[in-house]
Amino acid sequence: MSSISLRLTSFLGLFLLLCSSSVVVAREIGFPPLAPLQANNGHAQYRSSFNDEKQSLVDLDKFAGLTTFSNLPWVHCLSEEADVEKYDIAFLGAPFDTATTGRPGTRYGPTGIRLGSRRIAATFSWSPYTHDNHFLHWAHIVDCGDVPMTFLDNTVALKQLETAHKIVSRRPSNATEVSTVPRIITLGGDHTTTLVALRSTFDHWGPVSVIHFDSHIDTWDPSVLGGGFSDYAGLNHGTFLHIAHEEGLILNTSAHAGIRAPALNKKYDWKNDKRCGFEIITARDIDKIGVQGVIEKLKARVGDTNVYISVDIDVLDPAYAPGTGTAEVGGWTTRELLSILDGLEGLKVVGADVVEVAPVYDNAGETTVLAAAEVAVSLMGLMVETPVKPLSKEKE
Ligand SMILES: [Mn+2]
Numbered sequence: 001m002s003s004i005s006l007r008l009t010s011f012l013g014l015f016l017l018l019c020s021s022s023v024v025v026a027r028e029i030g031f032p033p034l035a036p037l038q039a040n041n042g043h044a045q046y047r048s049s050f051n052d053e054k055q056s057l058v059d060l061d062k063f064a065g066l067t068t069f070s071n072l073p074w075v076h077c078l079s080e081e082a083d084v085e086k087y088d089i090a091f092l093g094a095p096f097d098t099a100t101t102g103r104p105g106t107r108y109g110p111t112g113i114r115l116g117s118r119r120i121a122a123t124f125s126w127s128p129y130t131h132d133n134h135f136l137h138w139a140h141i142v143d144c145g146d147v148p149m150t151f152l153d154n155t156v157a158l159k160q161l162e163t164a165h166k167i168v169s170r171r172p173s174n175a176t177e178v179s180t181v182p183r184i185i186t187l188g189g190d191h192t193t194t195l196v197a198l199r200s201t202f203d204h205w206g207p208v209s210v211i212h213f214d215s216h217i218d219t220w221d222p223s224v225l226g227g228g229f230s231d232y233a234g235l236n237h238g239t240f241l242h243i244a245h246e247e248g249l250i251l252n253t254s255a256h257a258g259i260r261a262p263a264l265n266k267k268y269d270w271k272n273d274k275r276c277g278f279e280i281i282t283a284r285d286i287d288k289i290g291v292q293g294v295i296e297k298l299k300a301r302v303g304d305t306n307v308y309i310s311v312d313i314d315v316l317d318p319a320y321a322p323g324t325g326t327a328e329v330g331g332w333t334t335r336e337l338l339s340i341l342d343g344l345e346g347l348k349v350v351g352a353d354v355v356e357v358a359p360v361y362d363n364a365g366e367t368t369v370l371a372a373a374e375v376a377v378s379l380m381g382l383m384v385e386t387p388v389k390p391l392s393k394e395k396e
Contacts, residue, residue, distance in 0.1 A: 062121050068143040069113065069187065070120040070135070070377065077144035077168045086174035088139040089383050090182055091376070093146030094161055094189030094196075097358070099154050099236040101225070102326035105358030110146050110187040112323070112359030113376060116369025120377060129342070134381040140174040141380065155232065158196050165200035179387040185379050187372075188355025190325065191218060191237035194310045198249040201308055201351040204390045208350060209302040210254040212241065213337065214312035215283065215328035216261040217269065219245070219276040224264060237325075237356070245276035250308075252277035255301045257294060257340070258315035259283060261328045283315075283331055291336055295343035302347060306388060309344070309352040311337075311375050313368060321371055323362030334371045341378040348388045352379040 068074045069091040077090055093110025100106065122135035135141060147164040149157040165184060173182050181204050186197050191214075201208055212218065219241040222234030235243060244250050254276075260283040263269035273280070279301055286294055314324045317331035332340075354375045362368040 062124075063118060067111075067114045067118055068145075070117045070125075070143075070373070071122070072141055072143045075142040075144060077142070077171065078147070078164055084171060085142070086140065086172055087142040087182055088174050088179055089141045089185065089380060090168050091141075091143045091185050091187060091380075092164065092168055093144075093187045094149065094193040094355075095146050096149045096151075096157055096161070096189045096193055097325075098151055098157070098190075099192040100190045100325050101236060101238055103358060103361065104190075104325065105323075105360040106188055106190045106325060106356055107149075107151060108359050109189055109355070109357035109372075112357055112362065112369040113187045113354065113372045114143075115359075116366055116371075117373035117376070120373060125377075134377075134384040137384045138175045138178045138387075139384050141384075144168055154192070154235065158192065158235075161193060161196045162199060165196060166203070169200055169204060179389075181388075181390045183349075183383050183388070184351055185376055185383070186351075186353035186355070187376065188353055188357065191310070191312055191355050192235065192240050193355060194308075194353055195235070195240040195244055195249075197310075197351050197353055198244045198308060199247070201306075202249045205306045205350045205388070206391050207249055207251045208308045209251045209305045210241070210244070210277075211298055211302060211307055211309045211344070211347075212254065212256045212278070212312075213258050213310065213315040214256060215258055215314045215331055216312070216326065217241070217256055217259060217263070217273050217278070217280070218312075219273045219278060220264070220269065221272060241278075242272070242276055250277055251305055253302050253305055255279045255281060255298055257281045257298060258332055258337075260330050261326075286332060286336060291339045291343065294340050298340075298344060299347065305348070306350045307347045309341075309347075309349055309379060309382070311341075311352075311354045311379070312356045313354060313372050313375070314356055316371060321357075321368040323358050323360070323368030324356045325358050325361075326356075327361075334374070337371075338374055338378055341375065342381065344382055345385050347382060348386055349379070349382045350388050352383070354379065 075085045095107040097104040097106040125135050126133045149160050220238045222239040225238045226233040226236050259280050313321045318327040320334045354372050357372045
């Protein structure tokens with residue numbers, strides 16, 4: 001017998017021995033392939049909330065239905081009908097990008113921010129930092145959808161937004177014992193939309209301190225930025241704070257945070273900025289005074305006044321927010337911005353926005369819209385933390 005035949009015979013013998021000495025039984029594999037949580041008659045049973053099939057279609061709160069901000073309920077806030085679900089804080093989209101000086105695209109901003117928020121839901125929002133959940137406090141928070149804004153005439157578009165702000169903020173609030181005027185968080189939209197929001201807050205609270213997170217000062221003189229061709233050209237996303245000052249909407253206790261873009265001239269822009277009521281915290285100041293230092297400076301600046309917080313997403317470095325129209329390198333990180341915003345707890349925030357989000361320049365990882373969504377949640381948290389009485393009530 002050759003050595004190859006000898007080996008084959010040995011393998012065959014071993015195989016027959018194994019077959020005769022044991023009973024081979026197919027192993028039952030359950031799905032999901034986890035140890036059974038309960039055993040009943042030897043069969044695996046898995047815990048499931050899928051008991052009521054119809055109810056399960058109603059209760060699922062993420063990735064289902066139409067996309068609203070943070071899966072909040074959509075309310076037809078702009079309806080002329082009086083019988084509309086009441087709310088205390090409303091997200092309102094302003095799809096507008098025809099007053100930009102750089103790359104357009106922010107008309108898709110509100111949609112982008114909502115997409116960036118689709119993993120956020122009230123039931124899954126307990127903070128690892130505070131162990132609090134701002135979605136589940138006193139305030140009923142809703143998404144009012146987007147305002148129809150024509151892309152062919154800025155004057156008309158901003159008038160449409162102004163009318164929408166009036167309707168949304170003049171509806172009766174839900175928790176009347178806490179707050180009687182619903183507050184609005186605008187999802188922009190280019191920064192020009194903030195002028196309209198400031199007119200709206202003026203309606204209820206009078207002039208406010210603006211905390212303006214941005215890489216640009218946005219107080220540029222309308223007779224310069226825009227070419228000085230016409231009043232129409234003068235109202236744009238780099239001049240709206242100048243105009244807000246001229247209209248008496250803001251207090252001289254306002255502040256910019258994160259500034260790093262150059263001015264048009266050696267002195268005038270900075271002098272004019274101060275005249276418009278602003279103090280500047282530059283992007284590089286954070287290296288000297290830290291996050292806490294920025295928070296303290298902002299709080300000291302606005303004091304006890306009513307505050308409007310506007311976040312131009314270009315305050316972030318383009319590494320953290322490439323999806324914007326006029327990106328400036330050397331900016332803050334998303335973590336720094338969120339820490340600063342959360343640190344402003346206690347301020348009387350009467351209105352807020354996150355603007356200049358242009359998803360078309362974002363990346364496949366959705367870096368910009370994810371950041372913008374979290375910024376909006378932080379702004380909402382500040383509003384929940386500190387209810388604000390309207391002006392008429394304060395006078396009583
Ligand atoms: Mn801006």
